[in-house]
Amino acid sequence: MVSIIVAIAQNGTIGDKNSLLWHIKEDMRFFRTTTSGHAVIMGRKTFESLGSKPLPKRTNIVITRAEREFEGALTAHSLDEAIRMAAGDEEIFVIGGAQIYAEALKVADRMYITRVERDYAGDTSFPEIDYTQWQLTHSERHERGEEFEYPFEFQTYDRV
Numbered sequence: 001m002v003s004i005i006v007a008i009a010q011n012g013t014i015g016d017k018n019s020l021l022w023h024i025k026e027d028m029r030f031f032r033t034t035t036s037g038h039a040v041i042m043g044r045k046t047f048e049s050l051g052s053k054p055l056p057k058r059t060n061i062v063i064t065r066a067e068r069e070f071e072g073a074l075t076a077h078s079l080d081e082a083i084r085m086a087a088g089d090e091e092i093f094v095i096g097g098a099q100i101y102a103e104a105l106k107v108a109d110r111m112y113i114t115r116v117e118r119d120y121a122g123d124t125s126f127p128e129i130d131y132t133q134w135q136l137t138h139s140e141r142h143e144r145g146e147e148f149e150y151p152f153e154f155q156t157y158d159r160v
């Protein structure tokens with residue numbers, strides 16, 4: 001199974017200047033516990049946004065058009081190749097960014113979306129979702145985080 005995992009602002013933004021727009025402890029924890037022990041697939045820019053360091057306890061796969069290697073991660077030249085490299089993992093996570101999500105939306109079986117209920121100005125947005133293809137199967141709303149003062153909701157969508 002291929003799953004997308006992403007946090008999206010109310011106005012669709014997911015990042016700015018190759019970094020995240022918010023810091024929500026609860027969401028970081030959700031991301032870590034959900035993806036730990038699995039393969040995580042990301043675009044070259046997202047890998048760089050993580051400080052060019054692999055996420056621990058996960059098989060990191062970086063997608064690039066270039067002939068290059070990344071310390072602590074496997075290199076793939078397409079999403080298909082990355083998914084093939086992760087074969088054997090029962091849940092493979094596509095962790096961004098926008099370019100890779102756009103590809104993954106065509107093939108993913110599930111999406112874990114954290115809705116951040118606030119607008120953020122940013123240069124990167126999640127691609128348009130065709131909701132006729134997806135069914136909301138789980139949601140958990142938080143009025144605020146321990147430190148984050150706005151509401152957010154953890155949602156799971158499965159492909160219909």
Ligand SMILES: NC(=O)c1ccc[n+]([C@@H]2O[C@H](COP(=O)([O-])OP(=O)(O)OC[C@H]3O[C@@H](n4cnc5c(N)ncnc54)[C@H](OP(=O)(O)O)[C@@H]3O)[C@@H](O)[C@H]2O)c1
Pocket residue numbers: 005006007008013014015016017018019020042043044045046047049063064065066076077078079095096097098099100101124
């Ligand atoms: N809110 C969230 O949950 C979340 C999650 C992840 C990332 N983000 C944010 O998203 C932003 C980064 O997203 P992005 O869209 O700019 O970049 P990205 O998708 O992370 O990476 C883009 C790079 O991936 C490679 N690539 C893309 N399509 C490819 C293809 N078909 N074949 C081979 N390689 C391909 C290219 O690398 P080369 O140029 O090396 O060829 C391209 O420059 C950052 O702001 C980050 O913080 C947010």
